[in-house]
Amino acid sequence: MCWSIPGKIIEINDNIAKIELAGVTKEVGLDLIDDPKVGEYLLIHAGYAIQKVDEESAKFTIDFLNGKINGKEND
Amino acid sequence: MDKITIAHGSGGKMTHELIKNVFLKHFDNEVLNNTEDSAVVDVSSKQIAFTTDSFVVKPIFFPGGDIGKISVCGTVNDIAVSGAIVKYISCGFIIEAGFDISELEKLVISMAKTAKEAGVKIVAGDTKVVDNKEADGIFINTSGIGVFDNEYRLGVKNIKPGDKIIISGTLGDHGIAVLSKRKHLEFGTQIQSDCAPLNNMLLDVAKVSGEYLRFMRDPTRGGLATTLNEIVSPDTFGITIDEQYIPVNEAVKGACELLGLDPLYIANEGKVIIIVDPSVEKKVLEQLKKHQYGKDAVTIGIVTQEDAGKVLLKTRYGVTRILDMLTAEQLPRIC
């Protein structure tokens, strides 16, 4: 359930952000987000942003997984 | 007068004016200009291919096309995939009173242009007008005739285990382009409908493959997955396609991710599934890639003896699962 997808904020007008993913743009509501900024990534569900994507955390996860899998422990 | 009225469909002077100033003006050919009740045409083969299709797409004008263009392409392609040379098309219009005549003319011009590109003649037509709110703008029906220049016929019966399955290009472009303009769903995208007449490209494919060309079909409503399911049978063969080779434009992928749709079930109006003997696979791909409508052609799967009656998808992770037919219609979802 809860089909959601991450998109990048390219424009903000009042309470609406224009987000972009793979060249597709859509306007979504920012009612559930504090202090959104252009360039940030948002998780989009049913026409609203429901959370910001923590980009540092995302990068860490992918790097960690790749490091661990190659036999090198990341600690 | 700038709007269609009931009088335009009444068969009187206004009907004749409309036919002359809009339809004959742009469709212009010696058969149609005779304005007989029937088009009388020569056909060069004993068997003909004959098809009909109706078009109700909304919105009427969409990125990359319109209902006029698609009505010609749809019928041209249905004839072309049977291996016949497309010759003649008829078109019937049902128009809602109040429709803009200038918009109608745009559609007719689009149809004429598409027919010219395909090398087909529009030789018969009809116009009816219904009251306001009794039709949604305009509906078009087209029928088409094609002839054969040899005795070989394409068909499901030709397909054998080991045959290769080629798709002529990217999937989902048409469906997404149309969806992007639907009210209350609008999203921004550069995606254009792939709506195109494929007959010339497919004739070239037939020339290089002869009887090693088994079967062709265009994956329109229901998409690739549904069309493949129409072909398999529990008595004959199955199909396995490989996810890593399926071509989808990133923007189509993005729109699908946004709305919860699967590109394998989205309509295409300018693509063909081509099933061939492995010995001509390479030649057919080369031929397709020479055409503007086939540049992304790729082999996506194989016909199998096992799992007869099923369409299977080998996921990018190497495991296989069923690829079912579309049940109802695909709608944007939240779950």
Added chain:
Amino acid sequence: MVKRMIKYVDEYRDVDTCLSIAEKIREISTKPLNIMEVCGGHTMSIRKNGIQKLVGDNINLLSGPGCPVCVTAIKDIDKAIALSQIEDVIICSFGDMIYVPGSKTTFAQAKAEGKDIRTVYSASDALKLAKEEPLKKVVFIGIGFETTAPTIAAAILQAYKENIDNFSVLSLHKTMPQALGAVLSDESCIIDALICPGHVTTITGTDMYEFIVKDLGISCCVSGFEPVDLLRAIYMITEMFEKNQPALLNAYERVVKPEGNIKAKGILNDVFKPVDADWRGCGIVPDSGLGIKDKYEKFDADKIFDINVPDSKENSACICGDILRGAKKPNDCTLFKTACTPMNPQGACMVSSEGTCAAWYKYGE
């Protein structure tokens, strides 16, 4: 053809990463482990990508009750369809509900018969429509869990602020923890661990799973929906299971924080209050539904419209209740693929494309 990565999506579909994690799972798993993926979206992703075939024979993936369409009671669907019969009402619904059958018919059929029923992508689209059609009464059918309910709450708040008087919501929303507790406390429960719904938890935060770990000794790992996320969650669960240490884990850190989305929770609690809810396949679960608070009653379709529909009965051979609890699988059901298909669903697990039985039917076993 234009090829480009979708950021924060494609990295989590990487084949090498997935196959390596799957190999690790098979290496460390020494005993049978029953994992329930609560969420219908997880079921879909697992079946669509064939993940259940990658993790080895010890790991048994079972689907849970996290499909809001599946668990909507037939009576509630009948109520929603009955609303469409009222003059001047425009029904707006997510696409998920359009083909779901009530006791007699579907929204799709009602639309075919001339009722004004529209598919929308967002509750805000329904609100826009209400503003465009001031003489009509727009009713939005609110389904979904804690992920979706805040978006409907936001639309209600906007309608309140702008004083829109022809917009209302039929709230069929439900919340997860109570139903999870009911399923896991049942004596027939064989579940060793849960894969917890990533987007519900994005809103709620992870605290609500504490009782499952502490009181029931069942590990909970929050997961995203991409194959890397799910395989990672399965790996983390397997690791703790092999050590006999139930734990609360988070494999979706990029959007799930322990505290969740505080602003969204605030808006949710401002508009909605807990009410008892009827879960198809599970029965009445106290405090597991969301009703609209009195302050916003002018947007509550339940209060505005007087709709009475009779109770309805399930097919007696239907075992959806057992399937939703993870006690049985679709192929244990005599109706599966015979009387019960996506075209003709008999029970909760087949009605939505992400229901357990629908996923098995569509993608195979």
